[in-house]
Amino acid sequence: MTRGMKRLSIPYIVWMAIFVVAPIFIVLIYAVTSSSGAFTAANFSNMLSYSGVFARSMWLAFIATVICLVIGYPAAYILSRLGPGAQKICMMLVILPMWINSLLRTYAWMSILENTGLLNRFFRAIGLLDLLGIEFVPMINTPGAVVLGMVYDFLPFMILPIYSVLVKMDYTLVEAAEDLGATPAKVFTKVTLPLSVSGVVSGVTMVFVPAISTFVISRLLGGGSDMLLGDLIEMQFLGTAYNPHLGSAISIVMMVIVVICMSLMNRFGDGEEGAIPL
Amino acid sequence: MAKELIRLSHVSMAFDGEVVLDDMNIYFNDKEFLTLLGPSGCGKTTTLRIVGGFLTPTSGDVFFDGVRINDVPPSKRQVNTVFQRYALFPHLNVYENVAFGLRLQRPKISEKETAARVGEMLETVSLRGFEHRTVTSLSGGQQQRVAIARALVMRPKVLLLDEPLGALDMRLRKDMQQELKRIQQQMEITFIYVTHDQEEALAMSDTVVVMNAGKIQQIGSPEDIYNEPKNAFVADFIGESNIVDGIMRADEVVEIFGRKFRCVDKGFAPDEEVDVVIRPEDVDIVPPEKGLLIGTVTSVTFKGMHYDIIVDFYGFKWLIETTDFCPVGERIGIDIVPEGFHIMKKSIYSGMFGDYSSYSEEYDEISDAEYVEEAANDGEVPE
Ligand SMILES: Nc1ncnc2c1ncn2[C@@H]1O[C@H](COP(=O)(O)OP(=O)(O)OP(=O)(O)O)[C@@H](O)[C@H]1O
Ligand SMILES: [Mg+2]
Numbered sequence: 001m002t003r004g005m006k007r008l009s010i011p012y013i014v015w016m017a018i019f020v021v022a023p024i025f026i027v028l029i030y031a032v033t034s035s036s037g038a039f040t041a042a043n044f045s046n047m048l049s050y051s052g053v054f055a056r057s058m059w060l061a062f063i064a065t066v067i068c069l070v071i072g073y074p075a076a077y078i079l080s081r082l083g084p085g086a087q088k089i090c091m092m093l094v095i096l097p098m099w100i101n102s103l104l105r106t107y108a109w110m111s112i113l114e115n116t117g118l119l120n121r122f123f124r125a126i127g128l129l130d131l132l133g134i135e136f137v138p139m140i141n142t143p144g145a146v147v148l149g150m151v152y153d154f155l156p157f158m159i160l161p162i163y164s165v166l167v168k169m170d171y172t173l174v175e176a177a178e179d180l181g182a183t184p185a186k187v188f189t190k191v192t193l194p195l196s197v198s199g200v201v202s203g204v205t206m207v208f209v210p211a212i213s214t215f216v217i218s219r220l221l222g223g224g225s226d227m228l229l230g231d232l233i234e235m236q237f238l239g240t241a242y243n244p245h246l247g248s249a250i251s252i253v254m255m256v257i258v259v260i261c262m263s264l265m266n267r268f269g270d271g272e273e274g275a276i277p278l
Numbered sequence: 279m280a281k282e283l284i285r286l287s288h289v290s291m292a293f294d295g296e297v298v299l300d301d302m303n304i305y306f307n308d309k310e311f312l313t314l315l316g317p318s319g320c321g322k323t324t325t326l327r328i329v330g331g332f333l334t335p336t337s338g339d340v341f342f343d344g345v346r347i348n349d350v351p352p353s354k355r356q357v358n359t360v361f362q363r364y365a366l367f368p369h370l371n372v373y374e375n376v377a378f379g380l381r382l383q384r385p386k387i388s389e390k391e392t393a394a395r396v397g398e399m400l401e402t403v404s405l406r407g408f409e410h411r412t413v414t415s416l417s418g419g420q421q422q423r424v425a426i427a428r429a430l431v432m433r434p435k436v437l438l439l440d441e442p443l444g445a446l447d448m449r450l451r452k453d454m455q456q457e458l459k460r461i462q463q464q465m466e467i468t469f470i471y472v473t474h475d476q477e478e479a480l481a482m483s484d485t486v487v488v489m490n491a492g493k494i495q496q497i498g499s500p501e502d503i504y505n506e507p508k509n510a511f512v513a514d515f516i517g518e519s520n521i522v523d524g525i526m527r528a529d530e531v532v533e534i535f536g537r538k539f540r541c542v543d544k545g546f547a548p549d550e551e552v553d554v555v556i557r558p559e560d561v562d563i564v565p566p567e568k569g570l571l572i573g574t575v576t577s578v579t580f581k582g583m584h585y586d587i588i589v590d591f592y593g594f595k596w597l598i599e600t601t602d603f604c605p606v607g608e609r610i611g612i613d614i615v616p617e618g619f620h621i622m623k624k625s626i627y628s629g630m631f632g633d634y635s636s637y638s639e640e641y642d643e644i645s646d647a648e649y650v651e652e653a654a655n656d657g658e659v660p661e
Pocket of ligand 2: 322323324440
């Protein structure tokens with residue numbers, strides 16, 4: 001790299017220092033001090049009482065990620081095999097929802113899933129509710145609604161990286177495998193899938209990380225009763241339980257968990273392009 | 279003697295209505311090294327893909343050992359392919375790439391036999407010791423060998439090779455040409471080889487199939503193709519050629535540039551217009567006074583073994599190969615033995631390779647001036 005090129009990167013480095021490294025540092029300091037400013041480990045030991053929230057967050061994020069993968073991989077695969085025209089249109093359809101504010105989209109789900117929402121009114125109209133003898137099908141404020149919200153919000157982040165790996169894949173590799181006697185199923189398991197692992201790793205990362213830290217989705221669709229990590233942290237800074245020191249400590253632990261999960265994931269996509277380097 | 283293995287019968291192929299192969303009829307013999315040769319876009323790869331099973335012809339039939347195999351998928355054909363850009367599996371090492379096909383076979387092949395066959399194949403392509411290398415760390419020539427080993431380990435009856443040496447440098451190309459020929463003879467299988475390099479085709483093949491624009495132009499041994507090209511296209515594509523308009527005045531007498539020459543071809547209609555092909559190496563340079571034709575040297579290129587000189591005859595430029603140095607601007611005469619003239623019927627290719635017809639009026643004038651006496655003395659054949 002020439003000196004001129006290096007100089008060009010200075011604004012970025014300054015930006016990173018001010019807005020990424022410094023905040024993490026501040027969070028770290030908050031996490032190991034008490035409100036009086038004295039050094040303490042109490043923030044971390046206090047966290048034990050919230051282990052249920054940790055477990056629930058990881059579990060829901062995990063389920064949402066698995067569902068995204070199950071839907072997203074076939075979708076990406078089919079997309080990558082379409083003609084160029086159809087591919088463009090379908091790509092638009094995948095990306096389009098991302099142009100709308102996610103808060104808005106989540107509100108939309110609220111009005112669909114509510115006890116008097118669109119779906120329940122539909123069920124009533126077709127006589128399903130009378131048949132079952134119930135007032136409404138409970139959907140909102142359940143873990144299921146939270147997972148649904150996560151899957152809906154983050155699915156494009158699963159589809160896009162897998163799609164981009166599959167589209168770039170040399171099709172003659174598939175033909176070579178067929179030539180050597182592979183059935184379509186074998187072509188998939190022995191060639192296509194191994195070669196798209198890097199896309200899967202990226203997709204899983206890009207779904208799991210926002211899913212584990214979301215608070216909008218769990219607040220609006222989960223009703224705040226089953227708290228998730230995002231809600232817990234938000235509460236410490238803005239809510240009733242104001243305690244930025246505990247909030248910082250929780251953030252740090254969450255970060256560590258995410259980094260560990262991701263580095264485990266990255267083992268699979270070892271050295272493949274497209275994987276998110278950590 | 280040779281047994282027919284594959285036959286393409288009236289095979290046509292069209293993409294979106296655009297005809298790419300036009301009524302191909304060809305058979306491939308067992309244990310034969312056959313080359314499909316032709317310019318870019320003439321349909322070589324398409325032909326190969328039809329034999330490999332990756333394309334189904336729009337019309338016509340493909341037979342293997344007498345059985346129609348139009349609808350047999352590539353995985354079930356006793357044919358394997360070496361792809362143009364190798365198509366090695368980047369996530370597998372050399373050993374696993376070569377073992378790929380064996381592992382898919384049912385009934386299962388034991389790990390011991392797999393190892394033995396892979397080892398033997400790597401031996402054949404001189405890649406012993408490379409088993410655990412990643413394929414991306416290999417040089418082009420080595421990747422090429424892996425691709426060949428991967429196909430040959432399946433013990434196919436036919437190996438299809440699509441410009442396998444296209445990405446290699448000159449030296450490596452020459453080495454690999456010999457290597458491939460050796461492997462083909464050692465394994466005793468049919469090679470169907472695609473190239474647009476005529477030298478490569480002539481050097482390696484038992485049979486050469488010259489194609490152009492989706493049609494077969496000529497099928498024959500390398501010697502036949504070179505010495506007896508069937509039409510102006512083949513003559514021009516195989517080696518360098520001077521192609522001029524001529525008229526057959528009688529059996530073994532052809533007229534070009536208004537002069538009559540003795541040749542060895544016969545069987546043409548009297549005064550039939552023909553294409554006359556003269557190879558650059560068949561032209562002898564003689565002093566102007568002894569020449570059958572007299573021209574002016576317009577350029578000289580040193581080629582190592584010989585000089586390529588361009589000589590202007592009455593406005594039409596010929597390429598001549600000579601070991602004698604002739605400076606630019608020198609007037610020289612040429613002599614051509616009767617065997618040096620290759621006479622062929624006028625075809626649609628006439629005039630495709632240099633617009634000699636535009637010179638003809640000009641030369642008519644000159645020849646009228648210079649050869650008035652000869653023209654008057656009709657019927658004379660220069661010796
Ligand atoms: N899948 C396809 N769809 C449309 N046209 C095609 C397709 N495959 C080949 N063609 C056309 O068919 C013609 C012959 O192609 P082919 O690949 O057989 O040529 P080739 O002789 O192998 O040329 P090259 O030496 O450049 O590889 C070309 O005009 C090409 O554009
Ligand atoms: Mg080709």
